[in-house]
Amino acid sequence: MKKIYTGKTKDVYEINDKEVLLKFKDDVTGEDGVFDPGANHVGLTIEGVGHQAVSMTKYFYELLNEKGLSTHFISADLDKNEAVVKKAEVFGKGVEVIVRYYAVGSFIRRYGSYIEEGTKINPYVEITLKDDDRNDPLITEDALDLLNIMNHEEYETLKQLALDIGQIVREELAKKDLELYDIKFEFGRIEDGKIALIDEISGGNMRAYKDGQYIEPLELEKIFLGK
Template sequence: MILKYEGKTKNVFELEDGHFLLKFKDDVTGENGVFDPGANTVGLTIDGAGLAGLRLTTFFYEKLNEMGVPTHFVSSNMDEATMTVKPATVFGKGLEVICRFRSVGSFLKRYGAYVEEGQPLDAFVEVTIKDDDRLDPPISEDALAQLGILTNDEYATLKEATQKIASFVKDELAKKDLELYDIKLEFGRDAKTNEILLIDEISGGNMRAFRGTEYIEPLELEKIMLAPE
């Protein structure tokens, strides 16, 4: 097992069989000790966040695989807080795709002259470049194509997949009387087939969920979602 990459919230190892192993950490993104799924820095450490993230990620990935949605998910090991995944390449140096159902966070900061806090949005999709030095700037479809990061056809696939996956997560949360405000997803290309895949995690650490006006913390979200009926 070879350490390939040390990330903010997980480490990545290469396995002998060609698959990769993601080791989940208790670090979450945010600023000044406040959790923010859209932040590009580690803001705080929450004991148990890694395992909670893995449990919820596994819950969503197993359902998405059953639905036939292309993902990199293979299996999880809760004892080790690890997830085994297919090898995949990222777009450029990495992209994040956000699907927004309400105006909060960085969207509200940028467009506050035109929207009110919490204003409903119609599964609005935006793409940002993973670039810590430049604070993960948003990028348009035209720029993505002209810079050779992904084609217009790939962008259309990415957008459609994002809205489908985000709407699925939103519906799953609604079953527990929760509302999804926004979610951050990542995609890559299957290293063997070049098919666009959902990669990384789907957990409380990369989404904002509310019950009424109450924000649900990542660990609490995992407990609510995985509580027996």
């Protein structure tokens, strides 16, 4: 198969004109040998990380597909740390969609003079552009439309889909006594321009707490997968 993209934590290979293969790696983002899911560069390699990520991704995507929510997922091979997915077109050069349930992280850095850190908030969706050089800037619905990244109708569809999927993830984590504080998704257009969840759902895409304590992404995956 032809490699069509080399990513920080997985590579993408073309299967045919409608499907691609995601190959999960044991590389994780970080700085100076310390794991940091928010970093923009590969910092270290941890054996088994790719397997945990594809296992968690498979679990959630199969659940979402069963519930009739739109995703690009087709199948996964846990022995090979691979997933087969539908080809998707990203919005612009890529956007990230964050669903927040508590005032933490970049939300509190921006709005901390108006709200206390850790405050529970109504589920809230924000979108950032994937742009390392500009530190992934926040973007509004009107700007997305103005720049022809997505129109208002697509925005509303994406927003509701993100809220629906986030709630399902939240409920599943709660079964393991994990409380979801926020989660980052990626969306794209699949066949006929249909908006669908793409990429992975793993510990590195979310912030969760257990008994009031923050759980590191790799530990979160172990708890969730029962390993």
